[in-house]
Amino acid sequence: MKMNxxxxxMRIGILLIGISAIIMASLATHVYLTHFVRQQxxxxxxxxDMAIIIxxxxxLRDVRILDNRSSTLHTFPRIPAGSQEFFIVPSQGVYAVQANDYKVVVHCVKPQVMPPPMYD
Known part of the structure; x- marks a missing residue:
């Protein structure tokens, strides 16, 4: 009787260890998903080369390209998911691309052309 x-x-202890392992794994998964996985x-x-690539x-809808004075240079009415658009900027400088409340600032410079080396 005592052995039973x-x-x-022992069976109850093993069951409790298994339940606690499941709880710990679910807590670790929750922490990982909430703190380490960033939304794109x-x-x-x-x-x-003086072109803004988005x-x-x-x-996205109504994506605007703004200059450094917040004047709209160009508007894309729609950009499908996973695709790209480009706009050639008129001069060097800082430009902003705005889609709804999200804004990204880029700095455009003219590419420097290196002269070919002169050999004697």
Whole structure:
């Protein structure tokens, strides 16, 4: 009789250890998902050779390109998710790309052309 009671206690202990392992794993997953997984921005923007390139992470509407005085240079009515658009800027400087409340600032400079080396 005493051995059966001891076995029952061992089974209950193993069950409690298993339940606590499941709880710890779910807490670790929750912490990982809330603190370490960042949401992707709706758009990424960079400037290359005086052209602003916009990559849409999700479908965007009314995307505006602004100069350093917040004047609208160009508006894209719609950019589908996963696609890109570009706009050639008139001069060097700082430009902003705005989609709803999200704004990205880029700095555009003219590419420097290196003269070919002169050989004797």
């Amino acid at each position: 009671g001891f076995r029952d206690l 921005p709706p758009l990424t923007v960079y400037c290359s 990559t849409a992470g999700k479908e």
